[in-house]
Amino acid sequence: MLAKYNSTRDMLDDDDTTISLYSRASRQPEPRHSENGTPSSVWRPVALTLLTLCLVLLIGLAALGLVFFQFYQLSNIQQDNISEKDEKLGNFSRQLQLLQIQNRKIAETLQHVAVKLCREMYNKSGGHRCSPCPENWKWHGDKCYQFYKESKNWQSCEYFCLAENATMLKISSQEELDFAMPQSYSEFFYSYWTGLSRNGSGKAWLWMDGTPYSFELFEIIIDPTNIRNRDCMTIFNGKAYSKDCKELRRCACERMAGRVVPEQLY
Structure with missing residues (x-):
């Protein structure tokens, strides 16, 4: 009997142990949920926003790239056109x-x-x-000449020729000498002033443009017995004379000839 009692007691103790374990297991607290929700539910809108911004940026970059590419192509085309036009213009x-x-x-x-x-x-x-010369002027070589009848002193002849858009006669070549000297023949002892003068006795003879007189071309006849200054040259009867610049002589002027007009040949 004692053995049966002990066996029954052991069985009851096992049941109590099982019930106790079940009760403690049933009383364990359930895990708490955060009042703000799970982390995934918080970051999902942010991720979507960032993704949207990235897509917008990619689309913008693609559009800018397309615009730049089109501009680059247009620039190359224009550059080619400019180069082609420059070549044609050249x-x-x-x-x-x-x-x-x-x-x-x-x-x-x-x-x-x-x-x-x-x-x-x-x-x-x-x-x-x-x-190609003005009316009444003589044409010789590439120049026009005029031998006026009015008598003036040397300086007045200089001004007179300048007023005619000309200068005083210059003889610097054999051809000019051969033309000018025959113009100086006169039966009334009229000589012509030229543009040759000097700045006092013993000084160099110079033409008005500064060209020196050539002794080999012609000789200047000087009267040593005359005490007056004889520093200006005249031509008379094919010869050159040194005369007083204040004396009255005729004026000889020259100027460059113009162009011959072919229509006036007919």
Whole structure:
């Protein structure tokens, strides 16, 4: 009997132990949830916002890249067009220069022929409307000459020639000497002032432009018995004389000839 009692007691103790364990297990606190929710639910809107911003930035960068690429292509096209136009302009400029050179050569040739024809007609008729000189002026070489009848002193002749857009006669070559000296022949003892003078006895003879007088070309006749200053040169009857600059002599002027007009050859 005692053994049966002990067995029954042991069984009851086992049941109490089981019940006690179950009760403690049932009384354990459940895990608390945060009042603010889980972390994933908080960061999800932020992540979506950032993703949206990234997408917007990528789209903007892509648009900027497309615009830059189009601008780059347009710039290259414009640069090519500019280079092509510059090349065409350069070719046109070179062609224009060649045409100008050819036209200048043709004009020079035409002027040379016109001068030759005009000079022949001028020499045959003693004057022609094609002459490149003013009316009543003599044409010789590339200059025009006028031997006036008015008598003036040397300085007045200088001013007179300047007023005619000319200078006083200059003889610096054999051709000019051969032309000028025959113009000085006069039966009334009229001589012509030239542009040759000196600044006192013993000084160098100079033309008005500063060119020195050539002793080899002609001789200046000086009267040593005359005590007056004889520092200006005249030409008379094919010879050159030193005279007083205050004396009254005729004026001889010269100027460059103009261009022969081909239309006036007819």
